[in-house]
Amino acid sequence: MSGPNTDYDPVEVTPLGAEQVDEAREAALVAIAAADDLDSLKVVRTAHTGDRSPLALANREIGALPPQARKDAGRRVGQARGAVNQALAARTTELEAAHEARALVEEAVDVTLPADRVARGGRHPITLMSEHIGDLFVAMGWEVAEGPVVEAEWLNFDALNLGPDHPARTMQDTFWTEPADHHVVLRTHTSPVQARTMLTREPPIYVICPGRVFRTDEYDATHSPMFHQVEGLVVDRGISMAHLKGTLDHFATQLFGEGITTRFRPSYFPFTEPSAEVDLVCFVCRGDEPAVSSCRTCKGEGWIEWGGCGVVNPRVLTACGVDSEVFTGFAFGMGIDRSFMFRHGAEDLRDIFEGDVRYSAAFGTEL
Amino acid sequence: MKAPVSWIREHVDLPADVTTDDLARRLTALGLKLEAIERPGEQVTGPLVVGRVLSAEPEPQKNGKTINWCAVDVGDANGTGEPQGIVCGAHNFGVDDLVVVVLPGAVLPGDFAIAARKTYGHVSAGMICSAAELGLPADSYGSADGIVVLPAGAGEPGQDARGLLGLDEEVIEFEINPDRAYALSLRGVARDAALAYDLPASAFHDPCLREVPPADDAGHPVRVEDEVGCPVFVARTVSGIDPAAPTPTFMARRLALAGMRSVSVAVDVTNYVMLETGRPIHGYDADRLTGAVGVRRARDGERLTTLDGTVRALATDDLVVVDDSGIIGLGGVMGGQTTEMSATTTRVLVESAHWDATSMFRTGRRHKITSEAGKRNERGVDPTICEAAADRVVELLTTYAGGTTEPGVTVVGKAPQAPPITIARDLAARVTGMDVDETTAATHLRAVGCEVADGAGVLSVVPPPWRPDLSDPYDLVEEVARVVGYDTVPSVLPTPPAGRGLTRGQQLRRRVGRALAGAGHVEVITFPFLGEADLDKLGLPADDERRAVLRLANPLSAERPAMATTLLPGVLETVARNLGRGATDLAIFETGTVTLPRGGGPTPIHGVAHRPTPDEVAALDAALPDQPLHLVVAMTGRREREGWWGPGRVADWSDAVASVRTVAGVLGLELVARAAQRAPWHPGRCAELLIGSTSVGHAGELHPRVCRDLGLPARTVAAEVDLDVLLAHAVDVVVAPVLSDFPVAKEDVALLVDDTVPAADVADALRRGAGDLLESLRLFDVYTGEQVGAGKRSLAFALRFRAGDRTLTEQETGAARDAAVAVAAAECGAVQR
CATH class of the missing domain: 3.30.56.10 (Phenylalanyl-tRNA Synthetase; Chain B, domain 1)
Incomplete structure (x- = not known):
């Protein structure tokens, strides 16, 4: 301030008296403390710090004082105004906090109300299982191979050492398409994908082939004309049954848990030689006495049939153009549906194909 | 293959302490897979003895039945030595017959406790048993509706009958793989049992290792015209057979345990030798043969009535056995009716021949004959045992059927030898x-x-x-x-080279599935079969390309004999099934291949001696139908639920479009929609969705008639798109956008247009007219009503403008807006409100 506004202010110094200033300060502080909400505090603020408030008026008078008196009065008024402003700020914070606290209480809702505006979706557990199995092998550096379900007879049978007069052809009840002389079938296994892989790539080959396959089985709790199979194929130098066993042990443990390993039994498949059936340690009783003797899952055997496997028959390698003198391979195959049923305790195969939304929705988007 | 353990032990000296369970386990480990172990006598306890019927008084009853009041000699088995009085309802026996008697205190299968009881006015002290009552196949040991009558001399009264009936036997049933045909015989099983216990060679007693009389010219003449089809044919003749002679008990018992029916002694002997040696034997009624027996391939038009009474039209590669009367049998598969052994046969020609396995397989398959003989012949039998097996048959017929060996041993051909x-x-x-x-x-x-x-x-x-x-x-x-x-196979993980992970397509398909599930859709899997009725219900016109189906030659269901060309029938059926199970709001999807024939010819059958050329592989693929991956979505009921928050929202045609757009969105694609008419959709509520000018598929509300025909709620909505097309267009690498932080200028315009003008056309016109400054454009309201007049509607668009290098002036924004409206006016007749 440059000086008193002589145009309209009376030159009067009364409000600057120490008593008056203290009074005004006290009055302000009392009023601030008494304000119990933000609205009344606003009124208090105007009354005690506004242009017409005693302290504002007092402040305006300072310039009119003689220089020797200004210093004291300035300090006095300044301190008073400082104290009032500080109190105002503190009270504002207090009241705002109280206001917010009250609002939060008032705004509380019943959080137990349902929040399901859109129903939950889900992917089919067999899709998820196929992907999960694919991931287990991709993690080992394998690749996922695929092929058509309506397949050439040569690829489904002949290339796999299942010539037209092979007794094993009748082991797989095949859907044939019309006309018969077109030699087109619904693939009975995913093995033609293995053949296709060998026909189009050079070893080393490490592939896993999940997919739909078809057999003329009547539909019941354990059979279906369409089901899902996963097959694996390795063709490389120096591959033996030991690598097959290692791979299946790893696969079983990854899929079913620690301690679930495999057992081989001699078997027969045209596309492998030697061939084996692979059993899993029963994951219900784990083959342990006394649980095993009353186990319904494995019927007391301690083992559960899982699939077939073996060393790739050199005839198959030859038909697919792989030099069987240089390379050996192994292959295995098992039912994805069956593996899923084991892993998740499913009891009826039909649940997989009936499309009841309650079934898929239960599995969400990952297994 | 059912192998009684006692029979196995007859051919191999197994240590006495070997249990059946252990034997089965070890043979399984050798490849003879255990199917089941049967213990037929397990449920029979207490006294079960041989009895001789001393008297049988028929006594008619009030209920119309006649019972026999019998006195049966059971030796000392009843503790008194006196005849046992027993009431018996069967009539297939007479005085002096040997029967099986169960005495009081015994328990039969089904926890059937036997006690002396009053019945029909007598105290019946036990029971005369039928096979079924003992838990044996009903037709073993004679007639199925009577009691067991043992052959004369089978045992003494009072003797334990368990052993005679095989009730103390254990039988291992094996599942024999096609490569182990040798194990379809006791000879083979016993040989592997010796191997399983590492026994010396002397422990195995080969039933085919026997002295056989040398071949000569005195036997029945045989002429084999086809040495490939029938490399060895041995014929022996036994005459003087008593056709009424009972099959010896041990043989009947073993046949029953092995699952074969006892027919007559001559037939039983041939079956017994087949089980023992693995070599199928055929017996002809020698008196019904005329002239020499021959083997040749059938000729066109020839027929044969096989002994099952079926008349069979023969093919030129069927191997047949002939005599002067014509064809008398399908060699190795099934005999003919004219020379069949019967109840009057006394002279038998024993055929023990080796047949070409492939011919056997083809003939069996062609005529749909599965027989025990065929099963062995088509998998391969030891060709060196023809003489031994024939000699064994002769031995058994002369020993048990009263036969006499006629001189002469006919041996034609020589067993082929496998190369090293x-x-x-x-x-x-x-x-x-x-x-x-x-x-x-x-x-x-x-x-x-x-x-x-x-x-x-x-x-x-x-x-x-x-x-x-x-x-x-x-x-x-x-x-x-x-x-x-x-x-003992070790477990070693192989070490593949570095992999490339999932293919792009595999990753994208997962992305699509997750996006749909995330948007509340549930995935289903349906069978890819359909029938004409399914396509009719979709209302497909006669010339619709989806009616061109690939048919199955052997469908499971006559209603659905073809491969699906659309996934809609399966998915819509699933919708109906869920509704039937109480669901009301549904959003489901399926991804799967459809089969679209493309008129390719036959797929070639290449050789297997080397890899087909790339062209040959391509020819295989070219002949297969097209099999694109489809996606079908179907919705009915509420898309958003009602609740405390307010009303729900029923799924409409636009939700079907939105589902496809969700999929396109996660693939980085923007779809264009245009009105289309295509079954099964509502002609006014069907969108064709395109990427540029490439059609992807259709979405919208189903035709009301289709909903009715499929039993679906009205206004069910669906989409079917070719996922392969979408995946092929998926954006591979998204180029990062350059963002401008200059202010945005917003302009809303309301345009009055004829209601026949598609909104997408107006939006497109605005977009082109607005030029490069347009950042985005969105239709936010559609208004129809009195204010705009009939036949018109008002479309309100929000336009956002922004420049990359400056703040736009009002003049610039206004000019861009006006330019946009001008193009919409020129192209769509739009008038700004």
Whole structure:
């Protein structure tokens, strides 16, 4: 301030008296403390710090004082105004906090109300299982191979050492398409994908082939004309049954848990030689006495049939153009549906194909 | 193959303490897979004895039945030695017959406790048993509706009957794989049992190792015209057979245990020898033969009535047995009716012939005949045992059927010999990864019957004649491996080269599935079969390309004999099923291939001696139908639920479009929609969705008639798109956008247009007219009503403008807006409101 506004202010110094200033300060502080909400505090603020408030008026008078008196009065008024402003700020914070606290209480809702505006979706557990199995092998550096379900007879049978007069052809009840002389079938296994892989790539080959396959089985709790199979194929130098066993042990443990390993039994498949059936340690009783003797899952055997496997028959390698003198391979195959049923305790195969939304929705988007 | 353990033990000296369970386990480990162990007598306890019927008084009853009040000699088994009084309802026996008597205190299957009880005015002290009551097949031991009558001399009254009936037997049922046809015989099972216990060669008693009379010219003349089809034909004749002679008890018992019916002594003997040796035998009624027996291929138009009464039209590669009267049998598969052994047959010509396995397989399949003989012949039988098996039949017929051996032993042909297989000495170790040295490999091959000769770095191996399946070195590896034991295969993880992970397509398909599930859709899997009725219900016009289906030659259901060309029938059926189970709001989807025939010719059958050329592989693919991956979505009921928050929202045509747009969105694609008319959609509520000018598929509300025909709620909505097309267009690498932080200028425009003008056209016109400054454009309101007049509607668009290098002036924004409206006006007749 440059000086008193002589145009309209009376030159009067009364409000600057120490008593008056203290009074005004006290009055302000009392009023601030008494304000119990933000609205009344606003009124208090105007009354005690506004242009017409005693302290504002007092402040305006300072310039009119003689220089020797200004210093004291300035300090006095300044301190008073400082104290009032500080109190105002503190009270504002207090009241705002109280206001917010009250609002939060008032705004509380019943959080137990349902929040399901859109129903939950889900992917089919067999899709998820196929992907999960694919991931287990991709993690080992394998690749996922695929092929058509309506397949050439040569690829489904002949290339796999299942010539037209092979007794094993009748082991797989095949859907044939019309006309018969077109030699087109619904693939009975995913093995033609293995053949296709060998026909189009050079070893080393490490592939896993999940997919739909078809057999003329009547539909019941354990059979279906369409089901899902996963097959694996390795063709490389120096591959033996030991690598097959290692791979299946790893696969079983990854899929079913620690301690679930495999057992081989001699078997027969045209596309492998030697061939084996692979059993899993029963994951219900784990083959342990006394649980095993009353186990319904494995019927007391301690083992559960899982699939077939073996060393790739050199005839198959030859038909697919792989030099069987240089390379050996192994292959295995098992039912994805069956593996899923084991892993998740499913009891009826039909649940997989009936499309009841309650079934898929239960599995969400990952297994 | 059901093998009674006592029969196995007859041919191999197993240690006495070997249990049946252990035997079955060890044979399973050798490849003879245990199917089941049967213990027929398990449920029969207490006194079960042979009885001789002393008297049988028929006594008619008020209920119309006649019972027999019998006195039966049961020796001392009843503790008194007095005849036992028993009431019996059966009538297939008479005085002096030997029967099976269960005495009080015994328990029969089904916890049936036997006690003396009053019935029909007598105290019946026990029961005379039928086979079924003993838990045996009803037709074993005579008639199915009577009691068991034992052959005369089968035992003494009072003797325990358990052994006579095989009730103390254990039977192992094996599932025999096609390569182990030798195990379809006791000979084969016993041989592997010796191997399983590492017994010396002397422990195995080969039933085919017998002195046989030398061949001569005195026997029945046989002329084999086809030496490939029938390399060996042995014929022997036995006359003077008593056709009424009972089958000896041991034989009837073993046949019953092996699951075969007792027919007559002559037939039973041939079956018995087949089970024992693995060699199927055919017996002809020698008196019904005319002239020499011959073997040849059938000729066009020839027919034969086989002994099952079926008239069969023969094909030119069927092997037939003939005599002067014509065709008398399908060689190795089934005999003919005219020369069949009957109840009056006294003279039998025994045929023990080796047949070509492939011919057997083809004939069996062509005529749909599955028989025990065919099963063995088509898998391969030891060709060297024809004479031994025939001689064994002769022995049994003369011993048990009163027959006399006629002079003459006809042997035509010679057993083919398998060529030696050369196998690298270390092959077994290399292929199995087992710890098996060269000496061990040779030892094990000898153990399974091979002759092994040393060569330079290789072994020369002649497989035994009963193993026609052993033809390749790897077959021999399996033999070594199974003898060493599959449980010794070490577990070693292979080390593949660095992989490339999932393919782009595989990743994208997962992305699509997750996006749909995330948007509340549930995935289903349906069978890809459909029938004409399914396509009719969709209302497809006669010339719709989806009616061109690939048909199955052998469908499971006559209603759905073809491969699906659309996934809609399966998915819509699933919708209906869910509704039937109480669901009300549904959003489901399926991804799967459809089969679209493209008129390709036959797929070639290449050879297998080498890889087909790339062109040949391409020819295979070209002949297959197109199999694109489709996506179908279907929704009905509420898309958003009602609740405390307010009303829900019923799914409408736009939700079907939105689902496809969700999929396109996660693939980085923007779809264009245009009105289309296509079954099964509502003609006014069907959108064709396109990427540029490439059609992807359709979405919208289903035709009301289709909903009715499929039993679906009105206004069910659906989409079907070709996912392969979407995936092929998926944006590979998204180019990062350059963001401007200059202010946005917003302009809303309301345009009045004829209601026939598609909104997408107006939006497109605005977009083009607005030029480069347009950042985005969105239709936010559609208004129809009095204010705009009939036949018109108002479309309100929000336009956002922004420049990359400056703040836009009002003039610039206004000019861009006006330009946009001008194009919409010119192209769509739009008038700004």
